[in-house]
Amino acid sequence: MALTVGLRPLTRALLRPWARVPGAALGRPAAGSGDGVRCFGSPRVLVEPDPAAVGVAVMKMRNPPVNSLSLEFLTELLISLEKLENDKTFRGIIITSDCPGIFSAGLDLLEMYGRDPAHCAEYWKAVQELWLRVYLSNLVVIGAINGISPAGGCLLSLSCDYRVLANNPKYAIGLNETLLGIIAPFWFKDVLVNTIGHRAAERALQLGFLFPPSDALQVGIVDQVVPEDQVQSTARSVMAQWLAIPDHARQLTKNLVRKPTADRLLQQRDADIQNFVRFISRDSIQKSLHVYLEKLKQKKG
């Protein structure tokens, strides 16, 4: 899938600093890595070949403090994913977090609060693009979910082929948009319905459920819950099962299952952007975001 949307100016801006980081440029051997070991990534996305599994890359998100999906972070994720997709040495990716206790806090609220319509439109394009790229990836994508994963973080998880969640009572996963006074877009909703079924999604979406690990497993929003120190090794074992299937058969099957859902967005991307911009620009929605951001601040005391 081509990187179709208008990310070029930002992409160029992002590429410049990477060029100054020895070994950090996409596709170059990393500083300190052995000859021929490919390690590519960016300031916020660390991508390394899994030393224990041929053809597998581990992608670690590191946008502290909470891996919120800012425009810059989304762009870096997109570039790394595109690079991996085009590198025939890789057949699978494990997506995980480098921020302790947090997989991803979801979309960056500061990209939607107090921003002008043009910025919101650019941001939403990037959100759409990340979803499409992960959801339709030809690679096997396993989520090693080592922290809380609300809203956009949950969408990212749901877009993986398989989800392993760490069994920690502090962690939770779900589409909690209504708690913020906003709504999950139809394609977030579609992916949740596909995963947990209509009735469970109806309740979860309206009530903004964030499922703790045991409930998450029970409802099927994740596939496995394991002790925290086994998340990566479990993801690796699952990856081996998925990679035992011939790529072409698995990829065509994935496409068969996922394309109708992706097509619903692909057929109306511009309208979806306009809808988002109209919605997010409303005074009432900006007020809700303000209240939510204030709550986050006050939580700190």
Ligand SMILES: CCCCCC/C=C/CC(=O)SCCNC(=O)CCNC(=O)[C@H](O)C(C)(C)COP(=O)(O)OP(=O)(O)OC[C@H]1O[C@@H](n2cnc3c(N)ncnc32)[C@H](O)[C@@H]1OP(=O)(O)O
């Ligand atoms: C028609 C279409 C409609 C629109 C659809 C839009 C869909 C939106 C989907 C989304 O993804 S909205 C985002 C939802 N995310 C959340 O609700 C999570 C909010 N965050 C938290 O609950 C907590 O931060 C945490 C993730 C549980 C971590 O808690 P912790 O105590 O470790 O850290 P904090 O002190 O709360 O946060 C640190 C720092 O980060 C800021 N921050 C947290 N989350 C976000 C975020 N999503 N976007 C931007 N910034 C975030 C938080 O305010 C703190 O900032 P400072 O006070 O340090 O400046």
